[in-house]
Amino acid sequence: MSLIKLENIYKKFGVQQVLDGVNLSIEKGETLAIIGNSGCGKSVLLKHLIGLLQPDSGEIMVYDKDISKLTGPELDTIRKKFAMVFQGSALFDSLNVYENVSFGLRRVNKDLSEGLIKNKVEEVLDTVGMLGSEYKMPSALSGGMRKRVGLARAIAMDPEILLYDEPTTGLDPVMSRVIDDLIVKSKKLLGLTSVVVTHDMTSVFRMADRVVMVHEGKMIEGGKPSDLVNIENPILKNFFTSSVARTAD
Ligand SMILES: Nc1ncnc2c1ncn2[C@@H]1O[C@H](COP(=O)(O)OP(=O)(O)OP(=O)(O)O)[C@@H](O)[C@H]1O
Ligand SMILES: [Mg+2]
Numbered sequence: 001m002s003l004i005k006l007e008n009i010y011k012k013f014g015v016q017q018v019l020d021g022v023n024l025s026i027e028k029g030e031t032l033a034i035i036g037n038s039g040c041g042k043s044v045l046l047k048h049l050i051g052l053l054q055p056d057s058g059e060i061m062v063y064d065k066d067i068s069k070l071t072g073p074e075l076d077t078i079r080k081k082f083a084m085v086f087q088g089s090a091l092f093d094s095l096n097v098y099e100n101v102s103f104g105l106r107r108v109n110k111d112l113s114e115g116l117i118k119n120k121v122e123e124v125l126d127t128v129g130m131l132g133s134e135y136k137m138p139s140a141l142s143g144g145m146r147k148r149v150g151l152a153r154a155i156a157m158d159p160e161i162l163l164y165d166e167p168t169t170g171l172d173p174v175m176s177r178v179i180d181d182l183i184v185k186s187k188k189l190l191g192l193t194s195v196v197v198t199h200d201m202t203s204v205f206r207m208a209d210r211v212v213m214v215h216e217g218k219m220i221e222g223g224k225p226s227d228l229v230n231i232e233n234p235i236l237k238n239f240f241t242s243s244v245a246r247t248a249d
Pocket of ligand 1: 013016018036037038039040041042043044045087
């Protein structure tokens with residue numbers, strides 16, 4: 001049984017049909033990379049997985065429950081298994097780094113002592129190379145630093161499923177590698193399931209077990225990253241060849 005199963009997902013904004021019959025299964029413990037051209041609907045798809053967007057029709061089964069039909073406490077219970085690293089970081093501008101990272105921890109567990117919170121915040125900031133920035137405001141950070149704080153906030157929640165929206169975009173190669181290694185490590189050590197939207201083919205090869213591409217509202221199955229070299233589907237082949245050429249530039 002798949003951990004997540006999307007069946008015939010349709011989503012329209014106005015007249016624009018963004019998702020046009022998406023089918024996708026995600027297995028427990030796998031790292032899935034989602035690629036596709038800008039504006040094709042990758043972020044929209046990711047938001048459906050945690051119930052931030054509702055499909056016009058179709059089913060999103062998570063742990064055998066259709067989250068597109070859940071509300072209230074039932075949706076909250078499923079959502080707690082997920083954490084998401086947003087494309088634009090989505091930090092609270094009026095809170096410092098420490099408060100941003102601890103925000104979710106305090107909300108789900110009101111009895112946590114300040115000492116435990118502090119340990120956790122320091123641990124996850126260290127993981128993303130941001131220890132020492134606890135009292136900085138988001139406006140004082142670079143885009144890449146904000147992204148890492150967003151990631152620290154997500155992993156602090158100890159989720160079972162981590163959704164990443166372009167985690168390495170705008171990061172330098174060293175930090176990109178740190179993030180990729182973190183994704184691989186969280187799978188190996190904790191059995192986490194990761195879904196990673198990315199444009200970064202180097203990153204795909206480092207961290208993904210499987211690749212899918214969103215194109216014209218539908219999913220194209222790409223198999224293992226190493227299979228992309230010989231892929232027959234012309235759309236995926238073209239995307240892959242252009243990305244590799246760009247990386248080599
Ligand atoms: N809340 C919304 N209301 C209206 N249109 C939206 C909304 N969210 C997304 N869209 C539209 O849906 C389409 C897909 O957007 P999405 O953000 O998923 O693209 P993407 O594949 O993540 O692109 P990128 O690689 O640039 O991040 C775009 O045309 C976008 O304008
Ligand atoms: Mg996006």
